[in-house]
Amino acid sequence: MVETHISYVFLTGKYAYKIKKPLNLGFLDFTSLEQRRVYCQREVELNRVIEPDAYLGVVAVCWDGDRYAVEGTGEVVEYAVKMRQLPSEARMDLLLPKGLVTRQQVRRLSEKLAGFHGRTGASKEITQVGGRRALAANIVENFDQTKRYTGVTVSRCAFKDIQAYSLACLEAFDSLLERRETKGFVRDCHGDVHTRQVFLDDTIHLMDRIEIAERFRYSDVGQDVAFMAMDLDFHRRSDLAKLFVQHYINKTGDRELPKLLTFFKCYRAYVRGKVSSFLLDDPSASPELREASRLSASQYFSLARRYARRSAPKGIFLMVGPSGTGKSVVAADLAQCGRARHLMSDRIRKELAGVPPLERHTEAAGKGIYSGFFSRRTYEELLRRAEEALRAKKSVVLDATFLRKSYRMPVYTLGKQFDVPVWVLWCKAPEELTRHRLNVRATEPSISDGTWEVHERQAQQLEPVHEVPSEQVIEIDTSGDREENAATLLKELYRRQLLAA
CATH class of the missing domain: 3.30.200 (Phosphorylase Kinase; domain 1)
Structure with a gap:
């Protein structure tokens, strides 16, 4: 059984x-x-x-x-x-680890799928049920259904990355997906094309087409192709995955598919992780089956994140804004999960001064560790550490006010030197909220010495960011929920990275 x-x-x-x-x-x-x-x-x-x-x-x-x-x-x-009953020893997922799947068999499987797609139905109704709007609904549902598995089969960092990437893809590829709808690429597909469903004996058998809901079966044909390619990647046979996809393209002439392939692979890997996770909630499943499902789910979720990270926003993230506008919170959230190294001017300033990070310094503007000389020295050290991180192929978040264009220009030069993008994250918040934050900060241990008076002075000194194209600048209203702000920013960065690729 x-x-x-x-x-x-x-x-x-x-x-x-x-x-x-x-x-x-x-x-x-x-x-x-x-x-x-x-x-x-x-x-x-x-x-x-x-x-x-x-x-x-x-x-x-x-x-x-x-x-x-x-x-x-x-x-x-x-x-x-x-x-x-087909011979279990001919099941593709069991043959792959033994090296018993041939390139010719992969070509024949690709031809079988291409032939099926050529025969299956396409209609206005199928497009309405299985087009890009349905894909968006399925993706949102996937994340709603898997929240309870964070920390169990999918890490919190992976969940956030995959969610941001998936939602960004829906926006970045909307016109392409719509164009494919009009061309008839949304069809009554298989819906579950992975190696466990394939038997390789004298002929190629593709079993278990989805019957439970049309919205899972009706889809862009590329999703069927990506499902199999993803599962071949999962079995560490990316060479066969590339062969499978290329042979399908050669047979069908679908030259747009490569643009969507990683997105579709990520989506399908996440679905496999979700489905495997469901078995953890089945009281009738044996302990051995639940453990195998937990491991399988974790592996598929990890694969989905690797696909997402191929388009991860990289380079230099340049924070801009006066004290109290939420820069350090945004910077910390962006840098978490190993996405980037967080370099904080407040910490560097006090390291250079040889004082404890939480020691308060309230000297007058332009004096002590806030003198013009010391501020220039702080920014120089910030850039030196950024260069060090970039040489190590790490992205960096530069967390400082960067009020003046003269402080920002060396960062753009550094980006050109290492051929990485510079993303300007301009933080803003309502005056009442900013004042409240700074008043609270004054009563608690804080590495920052910013006060409302400091904020007012900095707001007067702020030079608007007009020196780089608007595509590099993201204005962030930090007054909303912290987690929602972080998710929105990450999605927007993924979207811009995808459009720039």
């Missing part, structure tokens, strides 16, 4: 019988016997389009008062999909 998150498959040697679990996961409802019968019938009808000889029909499981029997007599207690 083989168990999945939504079914049991009983193997007899000649036939395989799939019984659906009586589950309600929101996106599927198998709780009644009649619903399970309907979905069994739908599964057979849909999969006969691809594998007419493998899917034999729907049969009843009966109880005669003494024992259960498939296609027996008595009370019908369950329904099963009856299939010709």
Whole structure:
């Protein structure tokens, strides 16, 4: 017997019988016997389009008062999909680790999928159900459904990165996705094309087309292609993934697919992580199955993050704004999860002065460690450390006021020197909130010596950022929820990085 998150498959040697679990996961409802019968019938009808000889029909499981029997007599207690049993040793995910999948088999699989896509339906209704709006809804649902697994199968950092990247892709690729809709690339697809569904014997078998909801099956054909390519990457056979995709493109002429491939791969890897995570909540699953599912989910989520990080915003993040506008909070949130090195002028200033970081310095403007000489020295050291980080291939967040253009210009020069973008993050906040923050800061230990009086003076000195293209400048209102602000900024940085690529 083989168990999945939504079914049991009983193997007899000649036939395989799939019984659906009586589950309600929101996106599927198998709780009644009649619903399970309907979905069994739908599964057979849909999969006969691809594998007419493998899917034999729907049969009843009966109880005669003494024992259960498939296609027996008595009370019908369950329904099963009856299939010709394919040899388990021919399953692609089991052959890959042994090095027994050939390049010719991958080409044939690619041709089979391309041929199926060429025959399957495309219509206005399919586009409405499976187009870019549905993709967006599915992505949002994925993150809603997996929040409870953060810290279990997906790290908090991975969750944030993948979410920001996915939402950014929806915006950055909207016109391309819309164009593909009008060209008929959104079709009645397979929906679950991964190596566990493929059997390689004398012919190529592609099993288990999704029957539970049209919105998971109707999609851009590129999602089917990306699903298989992703799973080949998962099995450490990126060479076969590239071959599979390129052969599909050669057969179909879909030259736009590479632009979307990483996005679609990330989406499909996240779906696999989500589905594996669901088994952790199944009380009927064995401890061994739950542990295997936990490991599988973690690996798929990690793969999804690696795809997302290919487009991660990199370079120099230059904070701008007077004291109290929330720069250091934004900088710290951006730098977390190893995204960048956080270089803070307040800390560097006190290190250079040889004083403890929390020691208060309230001398008059232009005096002591806030003299013009000491400020220039602080900015020079900030740039020196930034250069050191860039040489180590690290991104940096430069956390200082950078009020004057003359302080910002050397940063742009540094970006050109290392051929990395400079993103200007201009922080702003309402006056009342800024005053409140600074008043609270004055009563608590803080590395910053900023006060309301300091803020007012700095606001007068601030030179607006007009020296670089607007595409490099992001104005941030820090008055909202901190976590939402961080998510919005990360998504916007991903979006701009994608558009600049």
